[in-house]
Amino acid sequence: MKNFFNPRNVAVIGVSRDQNKVGHVIFRNLIDSDFKGKIYAVNNNAKEILGFKIYKNVSSIKEKIDLAVIATPAETIMNVVKDCNKKRIKNLVIITAGFKEVGNGKLEKKLADYLKKNKIKMVGVNCLGVFDGHSNLDTLFLPRSRLKRPKAGGISFVCQSGAVGSAILDLASEEGYGFAKFISYGNATVLDESDFIEYLGNDKNTKVICLYVEGVKNGKKFIEVCKKVSRKKPIIAIKGGLTQEGSKAALSHTGALAGKAEIYLGVFKQCKIIQAESLEEMFNFARILEKSIKPKGDRIQVITNGGGYGILCTDAIMKNNLKMALISKDTMNYLKKKFPKIVVVGNPMDLIGDATTERYKEAIFSCLNDKNVDILLVVLLLQTPLISTDIVDVIIEAKDLRKKPIVVVSTGGEFTKVLRHNLESNNVATFTFPESAVKAVKKLVEYYN
């Protein structure tokens, strides 16, 4: 499977002169990307495109090819694939649509049989293909002006819907979420969601696996694989079409027999898959699970510079059946001595509006060393000028001790965004609102329990 994500070279088959055509966009994207491997363009009807030599077919390329990305019309696919087989290419991404999803199941079956017989692995058909945040390989036919690629990170996303996948990748680029691998597998003609989940279970770059699925292809295989993988790393899933109406819509979308909601939710539970209620939740959960170490328990200490935020955090902690930590007498006395009288040394610990970075540092490290605290929830309201930008370094330093998970809540505009991106880049999960942060903490506690 490695050649799907980190091949030494790629041949794009069907690179049209027309710059709006899928094959052209894929090729141009690869040229513009930081992908280090060699790139070949194939088109039986051109000599040179974008300054690159065009090969009539893959057989006319001399080098051994690790991965072929195919974007020629459905009716040409069998011939193209046979040519790839002649060239002994073992990994194909077929972007092309026009198979089962439009009633052309016969052609798809023929293709599947041929590929299986010749032991060729294939992502597709009718898909966006793959993106790798580390190797920068990318078969997405959406231009970089519209879909920015996210940076490297630990989240991998297996996605049955190309549109959901591309929208999320684009959002992730803006929000600063780091991706390991993205797979849009379309009709799952040969490889299906379970194959990818199994592979990602062993992928060292992948810390957490996200899944958007409308219908699972092989239930038994899915259960077997997910049970195994979820012991190694978290799997977070959304099932599209959970309601009856939604399920009908799924049928006309991917032709997925969506199956009863209860069955899916039962399977998720059985496999220890974390169910997300929304895409927003999915990536909130993914970020905290990607970045946090295992908590020893569920006692949370809130540290804040805004009283109202302390209260909202407390409400959220109680609503989610988590616990407010009770710091030891020693910590309490130490901090009471250190801090002005007006600071509330308790939980929430309200460092109040004039809190400095130094005051945060005292509070964070004291709580980190207190045996009655399992998780730190740090509210940073950066609107007050007395907190300097080195609060970021304090939190990273505290996190690097790897004693307890530290989660940050920070609401604000431009300035806040810059500091949050900095924290996220250093593997600290940050949230805009107390409630979403605490919901994510709940999943962190549950996963490790």
Place this chain on the structure above:
Amino acid sequence: MKNFFNPRNVAVIGVSRDQNKVGHVIFRNLIDSDFKGKIYAVNNNAKEILGFKIYKNVSSIKEKIDLAVIATPAETIMNVVKDCNKKRIKNLVIITAGFKEVGNGKLEKKLADYLKKNKIKMVGVNCLGVFDGHSNLDTLFLPRSRLKRPKAGGISFVCQSGAVGSAILDLASEEGYGFAKFISYGNATVLDESDFIEYLGNDKNTKVICLYVEGVKNGKKFIEVCKKVSRKKPIIAIKGGLTQEGSKAALSHTGALAGKAEIYLGVFKQCKIIQAESLEEMFNFARILEKSIKPKGDRIQVITNGGGYGILCTDAIMKNNLKMALISKDTMNYLKKKFPKIVVVGNPMDLIGDATTERYKEAIFSCLNDKNVDILLVVLLLQTPLISTDIVDVIIEAKDLRKKPIVVVSTGGEFTKVLRHNLESNNVATFTFPESAVKAVKKLVEYYN
């Protein structure tokens, strides 16, 4: 009350030379702002600050003063206020802390009695004061480098927590939410939340009122006012300290006797106040209520260019007990004739990945004219290059007909953000995720029901 938000002039009392002191920051912010009124600085110990003449006291200013903002220490307050009374200033914002909240209830009582006796209105003490998105008046002591001010709009926010307020204003500036008025009223020494809600009920710039409250000062007055105002415009509220632990935290924050959750929620219901579960929800609800016209019913038509998004919208609609619209035979036949065969003319209506602006236009206007549709939920995934930027004009044109509420879901990065800001500026509510959009639609339907 008008003078709190749109005074002809303002005197800032306690403008220190020290640029980190509250009075100095407030004065500098006013100079830097687009506030059109005259600004006076008062300090009994300086001649000139930031190039402005400094007055020894308000009495030495010749002009009649509409509003005084006071930032001198607590022990000086009585003298300053008496001076203001001599000058016949009827509106005060007192930023100063050091009263009831630190056990100095006696001084606060004395102040309250004096102000009431002399019929002086006062916002404060121990607060951020006010911000007006239209007049640009602003008494916030947080520098613009840290707290960006949001643009003008229809949301007003009455907030018992200064930190919650300032964080939200800063966030709003980044997200492009428009504000009418913001009031941080601190200890509510004279004017309380009910006074502001009543005023905002009659304020033409305010389309929707948001409230963060830990404890209501006068329950009877609150119920009376809110019942009256919520008939005119929506009130959305979060009660901080709903849980027992949260309520304890509120006690040490604002000294608010938080009261039992059930009582608060009962009062909210009785007054037709929309309860939000989180700050995120509050502003999602506020934006849709600010921007949308009254829907005739709860039948929603989903139009999308991504199948997966159509399914997620459908699931969310069903989970929220709303209805999927069933377009008429005529609309169905018309669109089927217009669109390529692969387009799913139904609900969700999947215009598929190669949807153009023109295809969206056909779908949107047909559904707008279909009597079986009450609300349009338009998913715009802008990662595909065939949708041009004039999709924004199509949606604004459709919205301006004022036939049906149109709500947009659009997930993505930089490009998406620009188009969404454009829509928001033109009074179209946009959301990142299907689930949050549908939850907000639910509140829109409920409010007008």
